[in-house]
Amino acid sequence: MTFGEIEPGAGLKSALARPPADVLARIDASGLRGRGGAGFPTSLKWELAQKSKGDKKYVICNADEGEPGTFKDRVILGDFADMVFEGMTIAAVAIGARHGIVYLRAEYTYLRGHLEAVLQRRRENNLLGENICGREGFDFDIEVHMGAGSYVCGEETALIESLEGQRGEPRNRPPFPIDTGYLGNPTTVNNVETFAWAVCILAKGADWFKRLGTEKSTGHKLFSVSGDCRRPGVYDLPLGITVAELLAEVGGEDAKAVQVGGAAGQCIPRRDFQRGIAYEDIPTGGSIIVFGPGRDMLRVAKNFLEFFIDESCGQCTPCREGAPRLLEGIEMLHRGDCSMTYLDELCSLGETMQLASKCGLGQTAPSTFLSVVQNFRDEILGRTGGN
């Protein structure tokens, strides 16, 4: 993995050797986009947080990793925790923050002791705390906060609600966290992996980062690969790689479909395996689930819908009411008694959910249903296996 090749501390040293504006410029030149899934330009988010008025600013690391099929953040936190904290410290330099928070999902509680130990060592080595690395007035420290079992808390405004001791219900945006974030203060929320890449970029330069990837999706990304393949695990690969190339890498050449981006992502059928995995084509936070020739795609769609129904915060109608209707539809298809007319109705309901839901959960909940209905009609219509 690239992260293993970076000299510890080189990124922070480089950040402290230049004015904050240059740190931002370097990240900007690299084209780094958020590794959590949405792909928002990291330099722009940091610049807005830097410009936002307020003397108490926060850097938050989103370690809620709840997207089905994603586990690369767990691996980064386990093997490269120092890099994540170094990246958060670089963000603090860039935006002028003194406080950092890692929001760690409850399911990863077993990582907490390790993270606290690494933080303590960084404090002892003057990499956190007051006058960091001997720079007068540069104070920054990081706390770990635990989640309590909720996927939607990975959405950045829900995450902030949760940190404030509330139910994890997404807020209306705007205002954005960069202006009104944690306790009303300017806040940048970034994915675990985004911070680690920021370190690499400061250490090795923007051109080094850009040498791989595509024009709009620069650099490498970590992929979490699971399902029907011979070599599941975490892969460090350039963005823009085609689904077919990725499958060859992981030993899943005979797949009939691949889920890119988790339950919130897209289900890519075999005929589209030449498409590229990149923000401009098939975007992803890194979850790749391979479905072999024998898999029942209806079972896949059902599993994802059950996930969304279980995790919806219930705040808005399209998501709360829509997802159970789609699940009913899947059960009808399974029994073999869904008419084409009704299926079309369900598809337009799915499209309404995509448009009218308040947050990404409801907006993406119908996507696998829609792509399975679109791409696997022969497999799902006219079933006779039911009761």
Place this chain on the structure above:
Amino acid sequence: MLLTERERLHDELAELVTRYGRDRSSLLFILQEVQRRHYHISQYAMQVIADLLDIHPVEVHSVVSFYSFLDERPQGQFVIRLCRTITCDMAGKDHVARQLENDLGIKFGETTPDGKFSLDWANCLGMCDRGPALLVNQQVHTQVTPEKVHGILQECRQTFGVHATSDGRETRT
């Protein structure tokens, strides 16, 4: 609940509120600690916490009910959470589930009468390359097979009776 027990819980909660701060943003910390120590957050505990933080008990309840790792009803000393999401499903989680039910004599969502085990579903645990996966309290087990279930439960039973569980919680006396 006996009066002395109530008083003891009240003092304990007051101490937690002092430790984490009398702010709304301390609420989750406090609730997580109560859950860890008492295996649930009782109505009475919610009321006391609300009083101490000067918020309405309904607000505390609405937070507790939102999060799947916070419970109003007493959970077992060992909470087993089996992942039901897609890759673990494809890796055979149904068989593991059945064997867990067989060996514990309870269904998902239930707690054994002796209060030792609760059985629950979880969504993706971030172990998808090594499914089926389950959590026993904070500890993760991967590539679980029906055959391995017995050993996992035995390991818990052996921890029971000594002074600390696998994640360092004090046992009830």
